[in-house]
Amino acid sequence: MSFKKNNIRQPQNQSFSWLLAISLVIFSSLSYGQDNSDNQENNANKPVIKDGFEWQILLDLSLIYDPTIIAGIEQEKLSEYLLPGLLVDISYKGFYLQSNQRRSHVLLGATELGYQLFIEEEWQLDLILKAYMQGYDSDSLIEYGGGDEELLTGLKEREVTIGAAIRYSQYFENALFRIDFAYGSSGEDENENHVGGLIIDSFYSYLLPYKNWDIYLGAGLTYFSQDIINYYIGVSPDEVLATRPEYNASGSFRGQAEVYAQYPLSESWSFHTGITHSYFSNNVKESPLVDTNQVTQVTLGVMYVF
Amino acid sequence: MYFNVGKGIAIVLPTLLYCLLVCKQVSANELTVDNEVVFTALPEQCVTLRQGRSCFATVELQWQSPSKQSFCLYQEGEEKQLACWKNSNNVQIKIDFESNKSVKYQLRKETNNKVVAEAQVEVSWQHKNTARKRRWRLF
Numbered sequence: 001m002s003f004k005k006n007n008i009r010q011p012q013n014q015s016f017s018w019l020l021a022i023s024l025v026i027f028s029s030l031s032y033g034q035d036n037s038d039n040q041e042n043n044a045n046k047p048v049i050k051d052g053f054e055w056q057i058l059l060d061l062s063l064i065y066d067p068t069i070i071a072g073i074e075q076e077k078l079s080e081y082l083l084p085g086l087l088v089d090i091s092y093k094g095f096y097l098q099s100n101q102r103r104s105h106v107l108l109g110a111t112e113l114g115y116q117l118f119i120e121e122e123w124q125l126d127l128i129l130k131a132y133m134q135g136y137d138s139d140s141l142i143e144y145g146g147g148d149e150e151l152l153t154g155l156k157e158r159e160v161t162i163g164a165a166i167r168y169s170q171y172f173e174n175a176l177f178r179i180d181f182a183y184g185s186s187g188e189d190e191n192e193n194h195v196g197g198l199i200i201d202s203f204y205s206y207l208l209p210y211k212n213w214d215i216y217l218g219a220g221l222t223y224f225s226q227d228i229i230n231y232y233i234g235v236s237p238d239e240v241l242a243t244r245p246e247y248n249a250s251g252s253f254r255g256q257a258e259v260y261a262q263y264p265l266s267e268s269w270s271f272h273t274g275i276t277h278s279y280f281s282n283n284v285k286e287s288p289l290v291d292t293n294q295v296t297q298v299t300l301g302v303m304y305v306f
Numbered sequence: 307m308y309f310n311v312g313k314g315i316a317i318v319l320p321t322l323l324y325c326l327l328v329c330k331q332v333s334a335n336e337l338t339v340d341n342e343v344v345f346t347a348l349p350e351q352c353v354t355l356r357q358g359r360s361c362f363a364t365v366e367l368q369w370q371s372p373s374k375q376s377f378c379l380y381q382e383g384e385e386k387q388l389a390c391w392k393n394s395n396n397v398q399i400k401i402d403f404e405s406n407k408s409v410k411y412q413l414r415k416e417t418n419n420k421v422v423a424e425a426q427v428e429v430s431w432q433h434k435n436t437a438r439k440r441r442w443r444l445f
Contacts, residue, residue, distance in 0.1 A: 267353055268432070
């Protein structure tokens with residue numbers, strides 16, 4: 001059984017296009033009607049200095065082993081391990097589009113659109129729009145990606161979950177802690193009702209410099225509300241088969257541990273590698289759609305800085 | 307007149323070609339003061355991920371001279387010598403390089419401390435260390 005990365009990532013591409021379109025509108029509209037001075041909003045007591053215009057584009061050429069918890073989806077062909085990605089970072093007058101380089105495996109779905117509400121030396125409060133959950137389309141997987149027909153047939157498409165969040169970030173000497181309180185918006189359920197719910201996503205990242213290496217140690221804990229988890233791994237009455245009973249999922253947690261390292265090869269090229277282990281709540285395994293509640297992802301590649 | 311112009315071209319063109327070839331070979335890390343002494347540092351560039359970070363490398367310094375010489379090796383701006391050689395004409399030395407800015411090495415005569423050759427290791431980086439990019443890197 002195999003699946004094509006391009007197929008399963010189509011929802012992320014769509015979400016990225018959406019984010020990109022919104023950001024372009026915002027950035028282009030802001031470029032008119034405002035002066036070119038530095039982005040400073042002066043408060044009588046405390047000046048808040050927001051990011052000026054900065055940009056950065058990186059090309060990521062990676063090999064990735066990216067298993068999912070959904071049964072019947074596996075990587076087999078070499079092409080399914082290859083994953084080029086274009087990572088874009090732009091900031092302007094407090095608005096920004098930023099990519100998470102260490103999580104570029106979800107291609108452009110790791111891109112976030114944000115606005116800085118408050119910036120202090122040690123902490124920051126932002127509004128964020130980003131994809132929190134990958135979608136999957138069983139029909140495409142079966143037809144083009146070698147997905148297991150017996151396990152996947154008759155399942156409706158699960159769309160990507162886009163979340164609007166308020167993010168608190170705390171900066172330490174060589175570390176960052178952030179927590180997002182998000183409302184996640186998924187697709188529609190079997191009754192064509194919109195599915196949405198709470199997501200609380202936290203992550204701690206510690207930078208350990210060693211010689212010319214940047215080594216990041218990370219840990220994360222995420223809560224997904226019942227509606228969202230049920231949308232992805234629940235089995236609705238019209239999806240029931242003899243081998244697939246109806247199932248209603250409950251809210252779940254995901255814990256993550258990560259090690260990522262980056263090394264400069266030249267002024268433009270760098271090598272990077274990482275391993276991320278994700279552990280979902282035990283109740284996730286009760287779903288007939290789920291194979292395992294633990295997955296380990298490995299990446300290896302090079303990045304080019306434009 | 308025609309002869310003079312032709313002679314001029316005959317002199318200038320080879321000189322230009324020679325200069326293009328030879329000048330091209332004098333790389334950024336080879337800042338020779340005494341033309342007879344060739345002093346090089348390899349690698350000539352050390353790259354870090356972020357501006358301001360110390361760059362680490364094992365740098366090979368080499369000097370060659372047609373005649374035997376007594377030289378000492380210094381880091382520019384430092385008074386402490388890194389190494390000295392007596393009556394040598396071809397020397398290689400490896401040093402542990404650690405710096406967040408470019409470093410120039412000097413070869414000085416042992417007798418009068420006069421600089422005879424210089425070689426530089428340039429420190430560069432991939433990402434400028436702005437506040438925002440610092441946060442990006444932590445992300």
